[in-house]
Amino acid sequence: MPIDWFTVAAQAINFLLLVWLMKRFLYKPVLRAIDAREKRIEEQLGDAKALKMEALKEKEEFQRKSGIFDRERTELMNAAAEKAKSEKIHLLEEARSSAEILRAKWREDLERDASRLEEDFQRRVREEVFSIVRKTLSDLAGEELESKIIDLFLRRLGKMDEEERKGLAPKTMAPDASVRLRTAFSLTEEQRNTIGQEVKKLFSLKKEPEFTVEKNLVAGMELSVSGQKISWTIDDYLLSLRESVEDLIKPGKKASPSPADGGKEDASLKGPSRSAKNPPKKRQTSDPPGEEEKDNL
Amino acid sequence: MRLSPDAIIFWQSGFFKINATLVFTWVIMAVLTAGSVLITSRLSSGLTRSRWQNVLEMIVTAIKEQIREVGLADPEIYLPFLGTIFLFVAASALFTILPGFEPPTGSLSTTAALALLVFAAVPLFGIRKQGMRSYLKTYMEPTAVMLPFNIIGEISRTLALAVRLFGNMMSGGMIAGILLTITPFFFPAVMTLLGLLTGMVQAYIFTILAAVYISAATRAQKHSRHREEDAST
Numbered sequence: 140m141p142i143d144w145f146t147v148a149a150q151a152i153n154f155l156l157l158v159w160l161m162k163r164f165l166y167k168p169v170l171r172a173i174d175a176r177e178k179r180i181e182e183q184l185g186d187a188k189a190l191k192m193e194a195l196k197e198k199e200e201f202q203r204k205s206g207i208f209d210r211e212r213t214e215l216m217n218a219a220a221e222k223a224k225s226e227k228i229h230l231l232e233e234a235r236s237s238a239e240i241l242r243a244k245w246r247e248d249l250e251r252d253a254s255r256l257e258e259d260f261q262r263r264v265r266e267e268v269f270s271i272v273r274k275t276l277s278d279l280a281g282e283e284l285e286s287k288i289i290d291l292f293l294r295r296l297g298k299m300d301e302e303e304r305k306g307l308a309p310k311t312m313a314p315d316a317s318v319r320l321r322t323a324f325s326l327t328e329e330q331r332n333t334i335g336q337e338v339k340k341l342f343s344l345k346k347e348p349e350f351t352v353e354k355n356l357v358a359g360m361e362l363s364v365s366g367q368k369i370s371w372t373i374d375d376y377l378l379s380l381r382e383s384v385e386d387l388i389k390p391g392k393k394a395s396p397s398p399a400d401g402g403k404e405d406a407s408l409k410g411p412s413r414s415a416k417n418p419p420k421k422r423q424t425s426d427p428p429g430e431e432e433k434d435n436l
Numbered sequence: 437m438r439l440s441p442d443a444i445i446f447w448q449s450g451f452f453k454i455n456a457t458l459v460f461t462w463v464i465m466a467v468l469t470a471g472s473v474l475i476t477s478r479l480s481s482g483l484t485r486s487r488w489q490n491v492l493e494m495i496v497t498a499i500k501e502q503i504r505e506v507g508l509a510d511p512e513i514y515l516p517f518l519g520t521i522f523l524f525v526a527a528s529a530l531f532t533i534l535p536g537f538e539p540p541t542g543s544l545s546t547t548a549a550l551a552l553l554v555f556a557a558v559p560l561f562g563i564r565k566q567g568m569r570s571y572l573k574t575y576m577e578p579t580a581v582m583l584p585f586n587i588i589g590e591i592s593r594t595l596a597l598a599v600r601l602f603g604n605m606m607s608g609g610m611i612a613g614i615l616l617t618i619t620p621f622f623f624p625a626v627m628t629l630l631g632l633l634t635g636m637v638q639a640y641i642f643t644i645l646a647a648v649y650i651s652a653a654t655r656a657q658k659h660s661r662h663r664e665e666d667a668s669t
Contacts, residue, residue, distance in 0.1 A: 141442075141544075142544050142545055142548055143442045143455070143543075143545045144545075145451055145452065145453060146442055146453075146455060146457055146458065146543065146545035146546070146549075147545045147546075147548050147549045147552065148549070149458055150457065150458070150461060150540070150543075150545055150546045150549035150550070151549040151552060151553055153458070153461045153462070153465065154520070154521075154524065154549060154550060154553060155553070156465065157464075157465045157468065157469075157520055157524060158516050158517055158520040159516075160465065160468070160469045160472075161468065161469075161472065161516060161519065161520045161523065162516035162520075164469055164472040164473045164476055165468075165472035165476060165492065165496070165519075166496060166515050166516055166519060168476035168479050169476060169479070169489075169492050169493055169496045170496065170512065170515075171479075171481075172476075172479040172480065172481045172485075172489070172493070173493060173496075173497065175481035176481050176482070176483070179481065179482070179483075180483075
């Protein structure tokens with residue numbers, strides 16, 4: 140087996156050339172690429188690690204914030220619940236108070252209605268009573284009663300002393316003033332003369348009194364002189380009675396709306412019947428000449 | 437019967453000649469260089485890469501790892517030399533599947549050249565690593581008496597390297613030729629397959645042995661240094 144030394148030398152050169160070529164075109168670029176990749180991967184891993192750390196930090200931060208948020212939320216919820224509770228209590232209180240007000244108003248309305256009804260009832264009863272009384276008295280009234288009243292009138296006038304008569308007569312009365320006498324029934328001639336004389340004597344008049352019949356008076360007589368009026372009629376009695384009854388009812392209405400005060404109502408109703416026996420001496424009239432007086436005979 | 441492609445001479449002028457060994461060596465050189473240029477011209481340093489780049493990277497990193505495993509600390513320094521030995525021998529064996537191809541490693545001249553290069557490279561790498569003095573001192577280890585034996589050992593292992601590769605490569609082609617004359621058609625193909633395997637194994641063995649020798653040359657200093665340190669303490 141011969142060794143060709145030229146070939147050996149040539150192969151050695153060839154191999155060294157191949158080593159250079161391989162180094163130039165294979166190992167260097169490939170190793171460089173691998174290194175670059177490894178470096179890149181390392182960098183990416185480093186980045187990933189940094190990112191992971193950052194993410195962990197952010198996670199911790201998030202968890203911390205989440206914890207704070209949860210706590211705040213719980214606190215807010217508690218506060219809201221507390222507020223809602225107090226609001227509920229407040230609203231309930233308000234509702235209760237407004238219900239109380241409404242109930243009070245309703246009760247007041249009810250009471251007002253009841254009192255109005257009662258008042259209405261009382262008024263109607265009163266009117267009924269008065270109309271019945273008026274009717275009864277009208278039915279009972281007659282010329283006989285009239286003459287008895289006139290007799291009583293005249294008797295009382297006769298019993299008066301001078302002072303009393305002067306007190307009754309108007310202070311500024313002219314001697315020729317006209318006197319009007321109104322009666323419920325027409326009087327007899329004799330009665331007219333007796334009354335005329337008595338009146339003339341009473342007021343020192345010259346003129347004969349003028350007699351008129353007024354059915355509304357029920358019974359009794361009314362004397363008007365110089366804008367003043369002296370009367371003793373059933374109508375006046377009834378009016379006085381009505382006035383006194385209403386005067387008694389009015390203060391009682393305000394003071395006693397409750398049924399417990401019903402007794403007072405009764406008492407006030409009873410009042411006029413008692414006072415009817417002593418009707419007031421004077422009363423205001425709408426007649427134009429001014430103040431009028433009424434004598435309780 | 438022809439034993440070596442050296443015998444096929446295409447051109448000769450006195451001492452200079454162009455025989456099949458040289459021509460097929462150039463073919464291998466051309467193929468390896470062209471392939472490398474083609475693939476590495478479009479190298480990607482990103483995470484995605486072509487399958488050819490993958491193959492190249494795999495081969496290069498595998499050789500690198502092998503060198504490291506043998507005990508050479510900086511494989512990048514030895515990679516061009518040892519890697520090229522492996523690639524050249526492996527390519528020679530691989531190309532035998534091509535009809536008419538004569539592996540250059542089947543020539544004793546080629547294997548001798550490779551062995552001589554290893555023979556030269558071992559002291560060169562040793563000196564480069566530890567300095568002339570220190571390297572030469574390793575020949576007198578453990579004592580100066582061992583110097584001739586060390587030198588003989590150095591030469592003999594180079595010779596063994598050359599002959600081993602030549603014998604294996606040549607035998608592969610030889611057996612194929614013999615079988616072809618005895619039992620045509622089937623067996624030669626099987627033997628070629630076997631030759632492919634032994635060729636790859638030889639490439640590996642040659643490279644590893646060269647690495648081991650270089651490693652021994654660069655590591656010897658370490659041992660002596662350790663010894664010096666031990667003596668001084």
